[in-house]
Amino acid sequence: MYAPTPAPHIGFMEWWVAAEKLTENPWFTTFIIIILVDLATGFLKGFFKSSNERVNSTTGRQGLIKHTVIAGIAVIFYPLVDCWGLANYANLFLMFFIGQYGISIVENLGIMGIPLPNWITDNLEKLRNRSDKN
Numbered sequence: 001m002y003a004p005t006p007a008p009h010i011g012f013m014e015w016w017v018a019a020e021k022l023t024e025n026p027w028f029t030t031f032i033i034i035i036l037v038d039l040a041t042g043f044l045k046g047f048f049k050s051s052n053e054r055v056n057s058t059t060g061r062q063g064l065i066k067h068t069v070i071a072g073i074a075v076i077f078y079p080l081v082d083c084w085g086l087a088n089y090a091n092l093f094l095m096f097f098i099g100q101y102g103i104s105i106v107e108n109l110g111i112m113g114i115p116l117p118n119w120i121t122d123n124l125e126k127l128r129n130r131s132d133k134n
Contacts, residue, residue: 019078022079
């Protein structure tokens with residue numbers, strides 16, 4: 001007679017061991033670094049004369065909360081997904097956000113007036129609209 005195998009039990013200790021491995025994951029390290037760079041460039045762009053945006057504590061707080069929630073989701077759920085044996089899908093999640101934050105960083109640099117190649121400014125809507133006005 002066939003006995004079904006029980007579903008894998010994932011307890012706190014398994015999650016904790018997987019969470020400790022996060023610092024060894026280059027995708028996660030890149031994810032955290034790029035979030036910090038996006039926060040810094042988002043804050044600094046308000047100080048540049050070429051920017052039509054100014055430093056605003058409400059906008060800064062909203063951005064900080066948004067970034068913290070996204071990083072928190074990654075910190076909580078990545079180890080869980082890793083315990084399920086699906087770490088590659090969790091890495092795809094991180095790669096997607098690395099790309100999104102990379103676009104945001106490039107937009108922030110363009111808003112600050114830092115020269116960027118035309119093929120970048122032509123493909124990013126915020127920078128294209130800005131160059132059309134000038």
